Amino acid sequence: MNERERPSASVRIDRSEGFGERLLGLLLDRAHEMPPHLIAPLVAEEVARIGGREVSLLLQDYEQLMLMPLPGRGLLAGAPQPVADSPAGTAFLQARTVEVVQDGGTRLFLPLLDGSDQVGVMAVTLGTVDDDDRRLLRRLAGLVADLIVTKDSYTDTFTLARRSASMSVAAEIQWALLPPLRMSVPQVEVAGILEPAYDVAGDSFDYALNGDLLHVAMIDAMGHGLSAAVMATAAIGAYRHSRRSHVDLPGIYAYMDEVIAEQFGPEQFVTAQMMRLDVATGHLQWVNAGHPWPLLIRDYEVLGELEGATTLPVGFGGRQPLVSERILRPGDRVLCFTDGLVEEHLAGGEEFGLPQVIDVIAEVGCRRPGPRTMVRELSHALKRARGGITTDDATILLIEWRGGSADHLAVMD
Structure with a gap:
């Protein structure tokens, strides 16, 4: 479109469904070859076509404390916005549009969702807002999130922001x-967080939803720093390889054990928890290799630990593990964590143990948050309860099983 074809501010904007389809179609046509640094100017230009102004793209920071503004031509480069107690943070945490009436119009904050993971928030101001605007901006925000995630694999632009x-x-x-950090479908949701976000090393987790089977692993590699990160990478790589080879849970343990022992020697190890959840039935299976037991949460209260048979940490050549099993109820949550969460010592020398963790879970649960919000609030509350101390990695992964089916999403109305 040349300058003479571009509508001026005085031209009445067509806000119909047809206009929205054409606008989104134009973006899709350009998306495959769009350089990452041009996403911001394109978004600002297209939002202006429906009368929008002051466009901001806010991306979550690694600690999930702030929403950081993405710089770019045509974007409003404002200050970072707190995830807690801000309209942008509410849109981010609750995955819904938040509208704030202000002088000269309405400021809309729209979650940037990609595969149900919250990338951040798009903010835009409109003089007047109707349902056509809301529908179009929701779809535009979804496309922007997809573009950011797709382009992020070959640019540092979004990572640095x-x-x-x-x-x-x-x-x-x-x-x-x-x-x-988050995956949500009608039957199940997974959410995780890592501490310390900018210095984490040996902790990691992985998951994959294959049909009705959710695969989950959490690991904690011995030590800290670069050597622990390298060992964790090998452990997750071995987990993914064996999982994708359709190996059962004991076989996954055996393969991970072999890889770690061969590559790092007899004195290095990784604690691990591997799980499989049938999202259609709630049938949960797990294998524990020297890792803290997960907690079962029902109605926001901890029922207890999911104990069972265990074996030696990965790398120590433990016996073939037995598979533990449990049938979950709809709404049950399973909380996995690494030992850094419970083995921190407070200022007086006392260990911050599991009872304190359970107390904090009950405190956070009183607000009845969704899984993503609960993980974030729990991690930050636990850090405050430890006096702000994090001398070891402290990672949390929460699974909520809901049951039901997602088949209706594959049917066109």
């Missing part, structure tokens, strides 16, 4: 290894 502190080399490796 998300940072509020410098990052260690070990943390660089760990963040590159992780799947999205």
